[in-house]
Amino acid sequence: MRTINFTLNGEQVSAHVAEHQSIVEVLRDRFDLFGARESCAQGLCGCCTVLVDGTAVSGCLYLAAFADGKKVTTIEGLAQNGKLTPIQEAFLEAGAAQCGFCTPGFVLMAGQLLEAHPDPDDDEIRHYLSGNLCRCAAYPEIIAAVKLAAGRLRAGRT
Amino acid sequence: MTPFELAEPKSLKEAVGLLDADDPTIRPIAGGTALMLMMKAGVFRPSKLVSLGGIKELRSIAIANGELKVGATTPLAVLEHSDEVRNHAPVITRTLRTLSNIRVRNVATVGGALAHADPHMDLPPVLIALGARVVVQGKKGERTIPIADLFAGYYETVLAKDELIASLIVPAQNGRRAAYLKCTTRAVHDWPALGVAVSLATEGNGIKDVSIVVSAATETPRRLAGAEKAAQGASDEAGWRRAGEAAAEEAELITDAQGSAAYKKQLVRVHVARALRAALGAE
Numbered sequence: 001m002r003t004i005n006f007t008l009n010g011e012q013v014s015a016h017v018a019e020h021q022s023i024v025e026v027l028r029d030r031f032d033l034f035g036a037r038e039s040c041a042q043g044l045c046g047c048c049t050v051l052v053d054g055t056a057v058s059g060c061l062y063l064a065a066f067a068d069g070k071k072v073t074t075i076e077g078l079a080q081n082g083k084l085t086p087i088q089e090a091f092l093e094a095g096a097a098q099c100g101f102c103t104p105g106f107v108l109m110a111g112q113l114l115e116a117h118p119d120p121d122d123d124e125i126r127h128y129l130s131g132n133l134c135r136c137a138a139y140p141e142i143i144a145a146v147k148l149a150a151g152r153l154r155a156g157r158t
Numbered sequence: 159m160t161p162f163e164l165a166e167p168k169s170l171k172e173a174v175g176l177l178d179a180d181d182p183t184i185r186p187i188a189g190g191t192a193l194m195l196m197m198k199a200g201v202f203r204p205s206k207l208v209s210l211g212g213i214k215e216l217r218s219i220a221i222a223n224g225e226l227k228v229g230a231t232t233p234l235a236v237l238e239h240s241d242e243v244r245n246h247a248p249v250i251t252r253t254l255r256t257l258s259n260i261r262v263r264n265v266a267t268v269g270g271a272l273a274h275a276d277p278h279m280d281l282p283p284v285l286i287a288l289g290a291r292v293v294v295q296g297k298k299g300e301r302t303i304p305i306a307d308l309f310a311g312y313y314e315t316v317l318a319k320d321e322l323i324a325s326l327i328v329p330a331q332n333g334r335r336a337a338y339l340k341c342t343t344r345a346v347h348d349w350p351a352l353g354v355a356v357s358l359a360t361e362g363n364g365i366k367d368v369s370i371v372v373s374a375a376t377e378t379p380r381r382l383a384g385a386e387k388a389a390q391g392a393s394d395e396a397g398w399r400r401a402g403e404a405a406a407e408e409a410e411l412i413t414d415a416q417g418s419a420a421y422k423k424q425l426v427r428v429h430v431a432r433a434l435r436a437a438l439g440a441e
Contacts, residue, residue, distance in 0.1 A: 002164075017165040019207075020197070042195060043262050044347055055235075058261045061194040065164055066211060112260070130347065131259025 004068040008033075009077025017064045024048045024059030026067075035075035035104040046105035046132030049054060050074050056112050075104035078111075086156070087111055090149035091142075100137035105132050110146045118144070118154055159197045163206040163292070170215060170324055174295050176208045177320040186210055186322055189265040190230045191258075214271070216324065220244065223328035230269025230292075230323045234281075235260070237268060247328055248355075249336035249440065253284050256340070259347065265423070270322040272308060274348075275315045278416075281371035283355035285336045286381065290328040294319040309378035334359050337427050337436035343417050344383045350374040351404065351416035352425045354433040364393040365438075370401065370430060375411045375422040384408040385430060392434070402431035 005014045008031060015030045027033040027050070038060045039047035048059035051073040052066075078085045085093070087110050097103045106129060113120055113128035118129070125146050134142065178184050183205040187193050210216060218229040219240050226246040228237060237243050238254035247331040257263060257280045271281045272292060285305045292300050292308060295429035297320055310316045319324070336357040341349035353373035359366045368389045373379035378432050385405035392398060406427040411419040 018161060020159040020161050022194070041198060043259070046261070049261060055264045056261045057265050058191070061191045061262070062265065063190060063194075066209070067192070107247075109260070127255070128260060131261055142348060144211075 002065060004065060006067045006069060007071040009073055012028055015064070019063070020136075021064045023050060023052075023057075023062045023064045023067050023072065023149055027059065027072075028063040033074050033076050034086050037045040037101070037104075040133070044131065044133065045102070046109060046129075049105035049108045049132070050116070052110060056109055056140055073108075075107060078107070085111075085153045087114070087145075087149040090145040090152065094141050094145035094148055096145035098138055102132060102134045102136075106134065106142055110142075110149065113146065114150055114153060118157075119150060159194075160200075160203045162204045164209060165206060166209045166212050168212050170295055170322065171211055173208050173210060174212060174297055174320060174322055176206075178322040181205070184208065184319070186273070186422050189233065189271045190270075191262050191266040192276065210212040210267075210269075210322075211242070218325075220306050227269050228326045228328075230325055231253070231267045234266050234268065234271065237338075238263060245288055247288055247336065248354075249284055249338055250281075250328070250354065251290070253280050253338045257281070268326050272305065272326070273315060273317065273323050275309050275311075275313050277309070277312060277376060277378050278349040278353075278374045280338065280340060280350070280353060280373075283353050283371040283379040284336070285328065286355040286371045286379055287289055287336055287338075287355040287369040288328050288331065289369070290326060292323045293325045293327065295296040295324045296320050300324065302327075306381060309380075310326060310339040312377050331357075332359075335437045335440045337433050337440050339433045339436060341425050341429060346379070349416065352422055352429055353379070354426070354429045355379075356430075356433045356437045358389075358434070360438070362393070364391045365389050365397070366391075366432065368434070370405060370433075371427060372409050372430075374406065375419075375426065376409055379413060382408050382430075389434060395431075395435075398431035398434040402427045402429075403433055405430040 036048045036059045040044045043058035043061045050059045187207040188210045216229040216231040291304045316404045338355045340353045342348045343351040352375045355371045358368040370385045373431045388404035389401035406423045413419045413423045
């Protein structure tokens with residue numbers, strides 16, 4: 001066992017973890033953050049997506065010990081003072097979820113996409129989201145949500 | 159996963175010192191994306207993992223003497239977005255775009271993609287075709303191994319248990335062109351049933367000097383000398399097809415969940431011809 005110190009959604013935290021625990025286990029068991037969830041357990045489905053130092057990783061394949069000293073962001077850390085981000089609002093408006101199980105991963109990956117490509121075409125959206133699976137198959141609505149969010153974010157910047 | 163110790167050395171020398179030639183339960187871990195799967199499945203139960211993440215000297219991309227040198231713990235995503243890599247060997251950049259997914263590429267490393275020795279991985283056949291080599295650090299010093307000689311079998315390398323891949327070196331390509339094609343049979347994100355990497359020079363309209371490497375369908379990625387000979391001088395569709403026929407005869411194919419050996423034979427026939435055509439049209 002060891003103590004790790006990291007920034008979690010903007011707050012300095014520490015946790016006593018076993019070396020073999022993944023970050024998604026620690027987020028759920030120690031911090032009651034249930035937005036990232038282990039589904040395929042192989043890094044394929046994207047349900048466990050979290051950001052480490054601003055970069056998306058599969059939380060189910062990432063040792064918690066490796067988060068020591070880093071900045072971890074989960075879906076719960078996006079909204080500020082109860083106000084959703086433009087991407088979250090766009091997902092709601094476009095109806096880009098049915099059961100919602102995969103949605104946190106899609107929202108976080110959409111954020112990575114729009115940071116790198118503010119005006120993505122369909123191919124670029126598919127490329128970024130190809131590692132996320134939605135078993136309700138809300139893909140057309142998800143792509144529409146990303147485009148809606150992209151337009152609003154671009155308008156907000158000018 | 160079963161519990162294990164985690165050591166976090168700060169230098170390559172310290173890391174090698176923590177490994178043990180006689181203890182296969184002690185292993186290096188870099189990004190860990192592949193090892194985590196093996197540990198979750200219970201097929202690997204380490205006593206100790208030696209994390210390479212804190213060794214700054216292993217994370218670098220540089221061009222020196224016309225060669226591309228990449229530190230072993232450089233994440234695949236960093237390689238994918240590197241201008242040095244794109245200018246030196248654009249086939250690496252193209253290959254990385256379809257390797258697993260963005261999150262895995264953010265974490266998985268170049269050294270891990272070689273040391274893991276899963277024959278279904280995308281980079282090994284490409285790097286063999288490009289004539290690349292690795293610099294390996296052991297307790298008594300370093301040695302250089304061509305990637306064509308690195309793989310001893312299914313998930314097996316020629317590395318001793320107390321050796322570490324320190325860097326990858328891709329030689330100057332001098333205008334050679336290359337392509338990598340893979341075929342997945344169940345879902346796009348699945349491991350490939352076949353990978354084919356080719357690298358070639360041209361003389362007039364014909365192929366002058368070619369490397370043809372198959373992976374995924376074979377126990378280890380390997381060059382096909384007979385197919386390379388058949389491709390020599392080929393300058394048209396009939397020529398690519400002759401090379402594909404030779405490759406299908408020559409490759410020792412295995413049956414697994416991705417398809418039967420007979421099916422993969424047809425995949426080899428078609429994809430070797432396609433890869434030659436793609437390389438001739440590539441940068």
